[in-house]
Amino acid sequence: MALKSWVASANDAKTDFPLANLPYGVFTHAHTTRIGVAIGDQIFDLRSAASESLLADLPDDVVDACTATTLNPLMALGPGAWSALRRRVTELLAESADAETQRKVAAMLVPMGDAEMQLPAQIGDYTDFYASIHHATRVGKLFRPDNPLLPNxxxxxxxxxxxxxxxxxxxxxxRRPSGQTKPAQANEPAFGPSRSLDYELEIGIFIGQGNALGEPIAIGGAEQHVFGLCLLNDWSARDVQSWEYQPLGPFLAKNFATTISPWVVPLEALAPYRVPMQARPEGDPAPLPYLAGGGDAIEVSLEVYIQSRRMGEEKIEPMRVSRGNLRDLYWSVAQLVTHHASNGCNLRAGDLLATGTISGPEQGSEGCLLEMKHRSDPVKLPTGETRTFLEDGDEVIFRAFAEKDGLPRIGFGSCTGKILPAI
Amino acid sequence: MALKSWVASANDAKTDFPLANLPYGVFTHAHTTRIGVAIGDQIFDLRSAASESLLADLPDDVVDACTATTLNPLMALGPGAWSALRRRVTELLAESADAETQRKVAAMLVPMGDAEMQLPAQIGDYTDFYASIHHATRVGKLFRPDNPLLPNxxxxxxxxxxxxxxxxxxxxxxRRPSGQTKPAQANEPAFGPSRSLDYELEIGIFIGQGNALGEPIAIGGAEQHVFGLCLLNDWSARDVQSWEYQPLGPFLAKNFATTISPWVVPLEALAPYRVPMQARPEGDPAPLPYLAGGGDAIEVSLEVYIQSRRMGEEKIEPMRVSRGNLRDLYWSVAQLVTHHASNGCNLRAGDLLATGTISGPEQGSEGCLLEMKHRSDPVKLPTGETRTFLEDGDEVIFRAFAEKDGLPRIGFGSCTGKILPAI
Known part of the structure; x- marks a missing residue:
């Protein structure tokens, strides 16, 4: 039986932010920027909690980290600190909290509608993986029809x-990016607005405690370095990508923007939704020993919605265009972390790893528009408009949630962005 | 006729740091970290200069930037501020400075031998280019014998x-990195120490003033965004690279370490060494309009030395194994900056761009060991040892300088690193 909160909206079956979630974020309200925890439709201001001694039983470094304006100091403290803070925040927000506590904490709640969310951390380095074999295979077919999945x-x-x-x-x-593109039939490339703007449905992985340069992270301890997860949209200009990506990989096709959701869901909140990694198909090699036996998959439903400008004007709700699941990856979060550091590369608190586009095997689970080119039926919106790639004015909305019988649903909030015309 | 300095070592014909250079760096001395300017074999402590009012005629933001512990605030101020500070530092260190000034400044000099150099800036993002067509062609032959230089x-x-x-x-x-490698004759990859560790001779480009996300940088103004240059060694594990790089480019083959020299040579100091970009060979396409007419080449001699452990033990000086020149690039610094921001990607003060390995057309100008595989004669050290790739205990030393008749030589200092065995 899940604990209830005295914050009424946290007990709503449809909220993304029940007491069992408690994601961290950074918000601005009344001209100050603070760390907060989402609870129902409210934000619990951790800086106020720290300054009013509501966290006084926690170690000083945890209390100090709660007064920062980014999550980096908290991330750097590691799992012991995260668990301790999470326990304390749970106590403060649970309906078992005494009246005096409830009164104090209530004064530290900011309605989400009154706050402006910021990036949760100062992100030192951002790494994007390619962990969905279904995505890699479908996209590989387009770029390399004879050789979709490379031997590595x-x-x-x-x-x-x-x-x-x-x-x-x-x-x-x-902003729709411009870049060099070269259609197959053209002799020379030209520079102009991308005509193949796409989204990529991904999960972002925030690194907590880092590792020293030169010191790998063993697979058994990899998850200890993960603070939490968010949604991530790795916007991509496919026409720029196909012309520029050889031999050093994507560059301007990707680096014009990446959107993340503001709330970082602690790995601890997702513990009930862990499942073993799916067995690799017959004939696939076992992971090399440094990656072996590492980490679970996590069941998180992922959804992509599009609302065109016309849909917005006609008050038509965003339409769901695909649905996938985080569990459908070929590599676990732990394997991504361990591989990244296997050469001694140092990860730092606040670094962001992303899974790469998450797609499932079946039609309807494609994590980007590019993959839908294989489909017999293009994406058709309620207005009759169709989409091969994104048009100006389109808003792309990602949502994610973990759910299981008898447990409250843990949501990620949303990750949205609207396309502006090229300059 | 070049100005002389009252700091005697700055007038030595062999110094890298005459009065005409004045590179910026960050150093630690007596337990404090400060910004300094190299002059001869001394470091002029700019924080002391700021606090003793020697910079009092400069705008407050410039003076404040000189009291920081990274160059980022100074970089962000832009070319007007950089020129003003450079003029003032030149006046303070020139032999025309009055005796009282000389006495004051002399008290703010720290011998280089007593200081520990730090990274000059907090580097938000690091981008590596591939701007040497000679490097791209030689390396392309190894990775893609039929198709060395790709159409893009x-x-x-x-x-x-x-x-x-x-x-x-x-x-x-x-530290020698470990990673997955798969020799051509093997059926499966294995994980272990790289056996093909290489250096890459590059120039680093520190971004000064940035651009806002979504706003490209026109080619005519691109150099206004460049604070200065340093040496850069993009260490590379070739065996890891050849197995991992398809389809998304190099990752663990490169990210275990990149070394930069501590002194950032202002672009202004290099003005006398500008030369027009070499005409493209007959038949090569002109740059697209957004990259056209942009920027000069800069004549900077580049040298690579190796000292093996045995050479060190036998007191044999490092041996020069190749020599190149920054002018031999296919793209100018301005073109790299403009291309990078052409999709609206935002560059920030302190971001680092690198040219990619700088190689010339002729034998002896290869900027990495990988390229020398084409040579009939392998690298042979004075001890009789040969090198296809780096061995444990090898020290790699880069040096660079600009020189021209009648002008003092402007040096970059050195960029060194010694290989430790894998863990």
């Missing part, structure tokens, strides 16, 4: 470095 | 994002 895929958790500076928080508009 | 090369300044966290300052030891 089942051995190497393929990844590349993305751009940290252009990571924006949900709600920020996305 | 002469249109797109190819680049990719590197790792900011593992950038270290000259002198830091480099």
């Amino acid at each position: 895929y089942k051995y190497v958790p393929i990844g590349y470095h993305g751009r940290a500076s252009s990571i924006v928080v949900s709600g920020a508009d996305i | 090369y002469k249109y797109v300044p190819i680049g990719y994002h590197g790792r900011a966290s593992s950038i270290v300052v000259s002198g830091a030891d480099i």
